[in-house]
Amino acid sequence: MSAADFIPERPTLPKLRKAAADCRGCHLWEGPIQTVFGEGPADARLMLVGEVPGDREDREGHPFVGPAGRELDRGLEAAGIERTEVYLTNAVKHFKFEERGKRRIHKTPTKGEVDACVPWLDTEIKLVRPQALVTLGATAAKALLGSSFRLTQHRGELLDSDVAPIVAATIHPSAILRSRTKRPGAPSARPARPTSEWSSKRCPRRSIPRNRPSSLVDMHGLPDEFAPRRLVRRLGLIVALLAALVLAALLTPGLEEVQRRLGDADPAWLALGVVLEALSCASYVLMFRPVFCPRLSRRTTTEIALAELAVGSLIPTSGASGLAFGAWILHREGMPDEQIARRSVAFLEIKSSVNFVAVAVIGTLMAVGLLGPHQSLLLTALPAALSVAFIAAVATLSHLGPGEDPGRGASKLRRAAHTVRSAIGTGTQEAIELIRHPDWRLAVGAVGYWAFDNAVLWATFKAVGAEVPLTVIAMGYLIGQLGGALPLPGGIGGIDGGLVGTLVVYGAKAADAAAAVLAYRIILFWLPLLAGGIAFALLLRALDRGDREELSG
Numbered sequence: 380m381s382a383a384d385f386i387p388e389r390p391t392l393p394k395l396r397k398a399a400a401d402c403r404g405c406h407l408w409e410g411p412i413q414t415v416f417g418e419g420p421a422d423a424r425l426m427l428v429g430e431v432p433g434d435r436e437d438r439e440g441h442p443f444v445g446p447a448g449r450e451l452d453r454g455l456e457a458a459g460i461e462r463t464e465v466y467l468t469n470a471v472k473h474f475k476f477e478e479r480g481k482r483r484i485h486k487t488p489t490k491g492e493v494d495a496c497v498p499w500l501d502t503e504i505k506l507v508r509p510q511a512l513v514t515l516g517a518t519a520a521k522a523l524l525g526s527s528f529r530l531t532q533h534r535g536e537l538l539d540s541d542v543a544p545i546v547a548a549t550i551h552p553s554a555i556l557r558s559r560t561k562r563p564g565a566p567s568a569r570p571a572r573p574t575s576e577w578s579s580k581r582c583p584r585r586s587i588p589r590n591r592p593s594s595l596v597d598m599h600g601l602p603d604e605f606a607p608r609r610l611v612r613r614l615g616l617i618v619a620l621l622a623a624l625v626l627a628a629l630l631t632p633g634l635e636e637v638q639r640r641l642g643d644a645d646p647a648w649l650a651l652g653v654v655l656e657a658l659s660c661a662s663y664v665l666m667f668r669p670v671f672c673p674r675l676s677r678r679t680t681t682e683i684a685l686a687e688l689a690v691g692s693l694i695p696t697s698g699a700s701g702l703a704f705g706a707w708i709l710h711r712e713g714m715p716d717e718q719i720a721r722r723s724v725a726f727l728e729i730k731s732s733v734n735f736v737a738v739a740v741i742g743t744l745m746a747v748g749l750l751g752p753h754q755s756l757l758l759t760a761l762p763a764a765l766s767v768a769f770i771a772a773v774a775t776l777s778h779l780g781p782g783e784d785p786g787r788g789a790s791k792l793r794r795a796a797h798t799v800r801s802a803i804g805t806g807t808q809e810a811i812e813l814i815r816h817p818d819w820r821l822a823v824g825a826v827g828y829w830a831f832d833n834a835v836l837w838a839t840f841k842a843v844g845a846e847v848p849l850t851v852i853a854m855g856y857l858i859g860q861l862g863g864a865l866p867l868p869g870g871i872g873g874i875d876g877g878l879v880g881t882l883v884v885y886g887a888k889a890a891d892a893a894a895a896v897l898a899y900r901i902i903l904f905w906l907p908l909l910a911g912g913i914a915f916a917l918l919l920r921a922l923d924r925g926d927r928e929e930l931s932g
Contacts, residue, residue, distance in 0.1 A: 382498040391755035407473035414884020417468025426509035430518035437474035450552035512543040516551030636890035638844040648842035659831035666824025682914040690909020733779040739766040776807040839898040844890035855881040
């Protein structure tokens with residue numbers, strides 16, 4: 380039996396990928412997590428064929444996303460080739476390995492295993508029909524060019540083959556990594572990562588030599604805006620602003636009503652608000668996992684998601700800064716930049732869409748009198764209509780193609796605009812695809828994140844003795860939260876002013892709204908920051924020590 384028995388009739392790349400997931404053409408399917416099929420444009424002009432997926436590829440389900448993939452990315456970038464324009468695949472679709480303790484060590488597949496799997500590769504080549512094909516490593520070269528082919532004799536030559544108009548063979552990127560670790564004094568293939576000697580449990584820890592980078596920013600490539608020293612300084616500024624805001628509310632003449640409500644706040648309702656915010660954070664973690672980290676452990680996924688929330692508390696822009704930190708972690712662990720950008724856009728759109736859908740539904744029901752309290756159409760029908768228009772506009776972005784590549788000679792602004800356009804278009808497509816094939820964790824997490832956060836504001840109103848309908852809180856929440864996009868430390872002033880002003884417009888008393896929003900903001904700031912700060916520290920410690928297998932690349 381071989382993969383030929385599983386090739387579907389009238390194959391297409393999507394059909395092949397689906398069929399390969401159930402391939403039993405050889406015994407290799409029994410050990411790995413999943414099949415790792417080829418990826419790239421169906422009309423790619425260049426196809427790169429590797430040997431076999433590695434540990435990271437098996438966990439993520441995508442080819443060339445581990446250390447060798449990062450080395451390949453550097454080579455493609457140096458050659459002026461966009462990875463998104465290349466079809467990447469392997470001669471063997473399952474990870475072959477042997478277990479050594481908790482580690483899974485790559486093993487070279489046998490000729491029989493390669494022969495059993497090569498029908499998948501042959502069919503991929505027939506469907507893509509690349510103008511140029513490059514094999515990476517001896518195993519891939521022999522799979523397509525015959526067992527007598529010698530890579531050491533023909534590396535880098537243009538070869539006579541009917542596989543593609545242009546065919547060449549070269550070494551696998553992993554060979555470059557191995558050669559660097561063998562040469563004394565050679566630079567690390569990945570400066571941000573400790574070598575295997577440093578991360579091995581069998582080797583003693585060593586002090587960092589003087590010529591090695593000693594800061595977290597240098598050692599791990601941590602973006603400077605996320606460096607602990609900068610985050611601590613930003614935290615100090617935000618704490619000072621919060622303290623000033625609280626003191627102003629408590630001591631400023633003329634705000635006696637706000638002061639009285641804060642002084643008489645019910646601790647039980649405030650405690651409930653803390654619990655609800657914890658549930659909101661848990662919901663964020665729940666929806667984060669299926670979008671970004673389906674193969675990582677719950678511990679690592681939870682730490683990344685909570686760290687995102689903490690960073691988002693310190694750096695405004697409506698959660699985008701938190702996702703930027705998560706993107707750095709995911710990029711460092713091998714996820715392709717294109718996939719990170721696509722998934723980040725999809726995540727933000729799905730997370731935000733719940734709010735807009737809620738305003739559309741609640742606003743409509745309030746406008747027709749099915750929900751109270753009574754408000755003018757400007758405060759009900761208009762926000763509902765704008766929300767529907769926004770949702771429709773976002774949906775149309777799925778048809779926004781990447782446009783013509785401006786080329787390497789174009790200005791940075793043009794290339795950045797092209798990148799943003801491509802990310803928004805493909806990210807919206809990804810969001811629609813995730814919604815069409817929902818994962819319960821994504822749906823429950825997105826709704827829970829919105830609902831529990833609204834409920835925190837409701838609980839703080841209860842704490843200060845004010846009765847404000849949930850419909851008013853939900854309508855005011857979206858408009859008020861837009862203030863979080865302002866470039867203010869921690870969003871202090873932006874979110875607060877937006878929420879108070881909007882809630883007052885919807886009929887809440889100014890003193891009630893000011894007291895409730897102040898309590899809400901303290902809970903909203905401190906709880907994610909404390910939990911996420913611990914997660915942030917644990918992540919950096921794991922990266923520094925290299926003692927967590929899935930974070931060791």
